[in-house]
Amino acid sequence: xxxxxxxxxxxxxxxxxxxxxxxxxxxxxxxxxxxxxxxxxxxxxxxxxxxxxxxxxxxxxxxxxxxxxxxxxxxxxxxxxxxxxxxxxxxxxxxxxxxxxxxxxxxxxxxxxxxxxxxxxxxxxxxxxxxxxxxxxxxxxxxxxxxxxxxxxxxxxxxxxxxxxxxxxxxxxxxxxxxxxxxxxxxxxxxxxxxxxxxxxxxxxxxxxxxxxxxxxxxxxxxxxxxxxxxxxxxxxxxxxxxxxxxxxxxxxxxxxxxxxxxxxxxxxxxxxxxxxxxxxxxxxxxxxxxxxxxxxxxxxxxxxxxxxxxxxxxxxxxxxxxxxxxxxxxxxxxxxxxxxxxxxxxxxxxxxxxxxxxxxxxxxxxxxxxxxxxxxxxxxxxxxxxxxxxxxxxxxxxxxxxxxxxxxxxxxxxxxxxxxxxxxxxxx
Amino acid sequence: xxxxxxxxxxxxxxxxxxxxxxxxxxxxxxxxxxxxxxxxxxxxxxxxxxxxxxxxxxxxxxxxxxxxxxxxxxxxxxxxxxxxxxxxxxxxxxxxxxxxxxxxxxxxxxxxxxxxxxxxxxxxxxxxxxxxxxxxxxxxxxxxxxxxxxxxxxxxxxxxxxxxxxxxxxxxxxxxxxxxxxxxxxxxxxxxxxxxxxxxxxxxxxxxxxxxxxxxxxxxxxxxxxxxxxxxxxxxxxxxxxxxxxxxxxxxxxxxxxxxxxxxxxxxxxxxxxxxxxxxxxxxxxxxxxxxxxxxxxxxxxxxxxxxxxxxxxxxxxxxxxxxxxxxxxxxxxxxxxxxxxxxxxxxxxxxxxxxxxxxxxxxxxxxxxxxxxxxxxxxxxxxxxxxxxxxxxxxxxxxxxxxxxxxxxxxxxxxxxxxxxxxxxxxxxxxxxxxxxxxxxxxxxxxxxxxxxxxxxxxxxxxxxxxxxxxxxxxxxxxxxxxxxxxxx
Numbered sequence: 079x080x081x082x083x084x085x086x087x088x089x090x091x092x093x094x095x096x097x098x099x100x101x102x103x104x105x106x107x108x109x110x111x112x113x114x115x116x117x118x119x120x121x122x123x124x125x126x127x128x129x130x131x132x133x134x135x136x137x138x139x140x141x142x143x144x145x146x147x148x149x150x151x152x153x154x155x156x157x158x159x160x161x162x163x164x165x166x167x168x169x170x171x172x173x174x175x176x177x178x179x180x181x182x183x184x185x186x187x188x189x190x191x192x193x194x195x196x197x198x199x200x201x202x203x204x205x206x207x208x209x210x211x212x213x214x215x216x217x218x219x220x221x222x223x224x225x226x227x228x229x230x231x232x233x234x235x236x237x238x239x240x241x242x243x244x245x246x247x248x249x250x251x252x253x254x255x256x257x258x259x260x261x262x263x264x265x266x267x268x269x270x271x272x273x274x275x276x277x278x279x280x281x282x283x284x285x286x287x288x289x290x291x292x293x294x295x296x297x298x299x300x301x302x303x304x305x306x307x308x309x310x311x312x313x314x315x316x317x318x319x320x321x322x323x324x325x326x327x328x329x330x331x332x333x334x335x336x337x338x339x340x341x342x343x344x345x346x347x348x349x350x351x352x353x354x355x356x357x358x359x360x361x362x363x364x365x366x367x368x369x370x371x372x373x374x375x376x377x378x379x380x381x382x383x384x385x386x387x388x389x390x391x392x393x394x395x396x397x398x399x400x401x402x403x404x405x406x407x408x409x410x411x412x413x414x415x416x417x418x419x420x421x422x423x424x425x426x427x428x429x430x431x432x433x434x435x436x437x438x439x440x441x442x443x444x445x446x447x448x449x450x451x452x453x454x455x456x457x458x459x460x461x462x463x464x465x466x467x468x469x470x471x472x473x474x475x476x477x478x479x480x481x482x483x484x485x486x487x488x489x490x491x492x493x494x495x496x497x498x499x500x501x502x503x504x505x506x507x
Numbered sequence: 508x509x510x511x512x513x514x515x516x517x518x519x520x521x522x523x524x525x526x527x528x529x530x531x532x533x534x535x536x537x538x539x540x541x542x543x544x545x546x547x548x549x550x551x552x553x554x555x556x557x558x559x560x561x562x563x564x565x566x567x568x569x570x571x572x573x574x575x576x577x578x579x580x581x582x583x584x585x586x587x588x589x590x591x592x593x594x595x596x597x598x599x600x601x602x603x604x605x606x607x608x609x610x611x612x613x614x615x616x617x618x619x620x621x622x623x624x625x626x627x628x629x630x631x632x633x634x635x636x637x638x639x640x641x642x643x644x645x646x647x648x649x650x651x652x653x654x655x656x657x658x659x660x661x662x663x664x665x666x667x668x669x670x671x672x673x674x675x676x677x678x679x680x681x682x683x684x685x686x687x688x689x690x691x692x693x694x695x696x697x698x699x700x701x702x703x704x705x706x707x708x709x710x711x712x713x714x715x716x717x718x719x720x721x722x723x724x725x726x727x728x729x730x731x732x733x734x735x736x737x738x739x740x741x742x743x744x745x746x747x748x749x750x751x752x753x754x755x756x757x758x759x760x761x762x763x764x765x766x767x768x769x770x771x772x773x774x775x776x777x778x779x780x781x782x783x784x785x786x787x788x789x790x791x792x793x794x795x796x797x798x799x800x801x802x803x804x805x806x807x808x809x810x811x812x813x814x815x816x817x818x819x820x821x822x823x824x825x826x827x828x829x830x831x832x833x834x835x836x837x838x839x840x841x842x843x844x845x846x847x848x849x850x851x852x853x854x855x856x857x858x859x860x861x862x863x864x865x866x867x868x869x870x871x872x873x874x875x876x877x878x879x880x881x882x883x884x885x886x887x888x889x890x891x892x893x894x895x896x897x898x899x900x901x902x903x904x905x906x907x908x909x910x911x912x913x914x915x916x917x918x919x920x921x922x923x924x925x926x927x928x929x930x931x932x933x934x935x936x937x938x939x940x941x942x943x944x945x946x947x948x949x950x951x952x953x954x955x956x957x958x959x960x961x962x963x964x965x966x967x968x969x970x971x972x973x974x975x976x977x978x979x980x981x982x983x984x985x986x987x988x989x990x991x992x993x994x995x996x997x
Contacts, residue, residue: 462882471823
């Protein structure tokens with residue numbers, strides 16, 4: 079079985095859960111004998127290609143004269159490729175917002191349909207343009223390569239998936255790692271993104287969601303037939319315990335938030351809970367690691383609550399700094415308002431940190447060794463933090479059982495489910 | 508002649524309200540009154556009242572031929588009084604028929620038997636007193652919380668004068684033996700042990716409405732035939748179950764009440780079968796052997812052990828922490844604190860902290876008011892922390908108790924010094940080393956200091972003042988020790 083997979087990022091060049099999850103899945107699928115061609119907008123050459131063959135979309139010429147590609151382009155033109163949207167804020171790019179070079183639609187069209195196109199592969203200002211070009215690349219690749227099934231990860235790649243399906247006639251599986259409802263919240267939906275998501279799912283032969291929470295959103299808000307949606311929970315890659323040393327420089331207990339400072343991640347609930355704990359407990363510090371559009375308002379709120387001496391911002395952390403942060407933490411909190419899955423708590427647990435997660439997260443569906451609270455229930459969150467800090471046996475129990483629990487969430491098992499989905503789709507053809 | 512022994516457990520805990528850590532020290536009321544009241548009213552209406560009436564009817568109809576027995580926890584009795592006095596009234600009516608045996612248990616439906624013999628006995632005696640008060644009966648039979656039993660528990664219970672105890676006919680203690688005989692405690696053979704026939708008990712309590720069960724529907728004919736077809740040598744079938752089985756666990760719609768209404772007639776139609784209370788059973792039959800139970804058993808879950816309440820980290824910590832106040836509570840005269848102490852001991856709080864049900868048993872989930880065992884633990888620990896604070900404020904906390912001892916010590920030393928003559932004081936001072944003298948001087952009141960100033964030489968006084976730093980550096984414990992040594996020298 080050979081799969082043509084469309085992704086947006088691939089390790090080590092990742093900014094969030096999407097790349098990590100796609101990578102984990104490909105490794106799992108390889109164990110079940112599935113062959114994969116993995117297309118990314120921009121390959122850097124240092125990707126781990128043991129599991130998959132990486133195809134760099136930037137290297138693929140698009141032959142506009144080819145008839146079915148022309149047809150697809152005509153269908154695609156409803157995409158407003160000039161729009162300047164930011165579906166995820168790239169933390170690295172957050173500080174520097176570039177001057178937008180305005181192109182006319184005609185110019186863009188010319189660019190997208192040109193022989194050569196260099197993708198940024200990020201989530202920048204030319205995103206829609208890149209999505210459209212990626213679709214054209216999808217069509218070209220579908221015409222060139224041999225495969226049995228198409229698998230597209232998140233809305234950015236759905237147009238490419240649809241194009242490949244139209245060109246090749248092969249079945250399409252789309253994978254919902256997140257929905258526009260998670261990213262933006264109900265009142266700030268980007269209708270174009272929503273439209274692509276909906277189109278992708280309705281065209282697809284099967285939809286994979288990363289949690290039942292996401293499955294419910296897809297049914298409720300996108301009106302997709304429940305029969306063709308199946309949940310496959312994400313898993314986590316095992317790591318060798320690195321020899322990272324972190325010296326505890328503070329005597330107080332440390333409670334950590336780690337994630338983008340955006341509406342979706344609920345940092346303000348963490349902050350309000352922190353306030354309640356600090357009022358009663360002198361022996362605690364709170365750390366907020368991450369960057370995002372709520373950063374300024376959060377700082378203001380910290381000052382307003384007069385807890386700045388106990389509440390610290392670290393900015394965006396990555397790599398070894400994340401591991402170091404976990405080593406220094408006594409409790410990890412993920413208060414997400416809407417989290418399709420949520421990998422970070424699993425990483426925390428793997429580092430022996432007890433976790434509190436919101437009930438509005440997909441990961442809550444698979445974890446037992448975690449405290450689960452409603453994201454808005456700040457009192458309950460504060461109480462759980464206090465409980466973990468003061469009643470030792472609870473955190474000891476989480477630490478003891480948590481590592482084992484996380485070790486059992488293997489991509490191999492998730493990939494098995496995905497393979498079964500492929501098989502069912504193929505047998506229906 | 509073989510006997511059928513019906514015994515029902517009646518218990519409702521005081522469920523705790525959501526108690527946040529920021530309530531610590533401010534809010535000393537721990538219970539969810541609304542929840543407790545509504546559960547009590549619901550169960551009373553669906554189960555206790557209709558079943559009590561049914562039993563009264565049966566007793567009226569069959570007279571002395573129909574007998575049942577109950578144990579009602581102190582927690583349930585208190586809540587009847589508070590929320591549903593009509594239930595208490597109807598239990599009193601049952602008591603007056605003379606056909607009903609009331610058993611003793613721990614007042615709080617607690618696990619005290621696993622921790623403290625003293626507290627265990629205290630609660631049993633409290634319960635006995637209450638049963639006497641309410642029903643005018645002296646319980647002769649004991650049944651521990653959730654049928655928890657071990658050889659040691661049996662011995663303690665025997666020492667209290669009980670003749671009979673009930674427990675589970677657990678497979679792992681019986682082996683090839685049958686539960687349908689009277690056994691004795693392994694340490695004290697005077698205590699008879701009645702074992703629950705879990706097969707036949709659970710046919711009613713758990714399987715009655717289970718349509719996937721091969722024997723469904725369970726009819727009175729079928730059930731009475733099973734009883735009648737026992738090995739003729741066997742003595743008694745012990746049908747022990749939660750009283751809430753009737754109408755609450757098995758809804759009225761399942762036909763459970765009709766079943767119970769008709770069962771006695773079918774049983775009494777068999778010439779070999781009769782109803783007996785636990786006390787009658789233990790008087791009637793010769794025990795066949797001692798039963799060895801070195802490790803505690805219960806009637807819970809597949810394991811029939813204590814893991815529903817104790818054993819995981821959070822259960823053990825909560826349980827151990829709870830009993831650190833036991834000694835303090837013995838000196839506590841405050842009735843409100845005493846009531847809370849009992850209510851917090853109810854085994855249910857530990858049951859809610861059980862993590863076993865992640866893998867099995869919807870049974871646990873059905874009974875817990877919490878969404879997770881961790882929430883149950885945090886809530887309980889918050890409340891317990893507040894309870895500590897109250898004990899401290901009442902001068903009964905651990906720290907305060909030490910201080911109190913110090914105060915007594917202080918009084919002793921300084922009283923003596925204050926009362927003694929100047930000559931005597933001079934002698935005392937001669938005996939003391941500089942540290943002791945410093946402590947005596949700086950830890951005492953002005954009167955004593957004046958007195959010392961009069962008898963002490965200027966040189967010595969200077970010495971004390973130089974050593975002032977020393978006293979500041981001394982810990983409370985060291986000061987305590989010096990005072991002790993001063994006292995000894997005096």
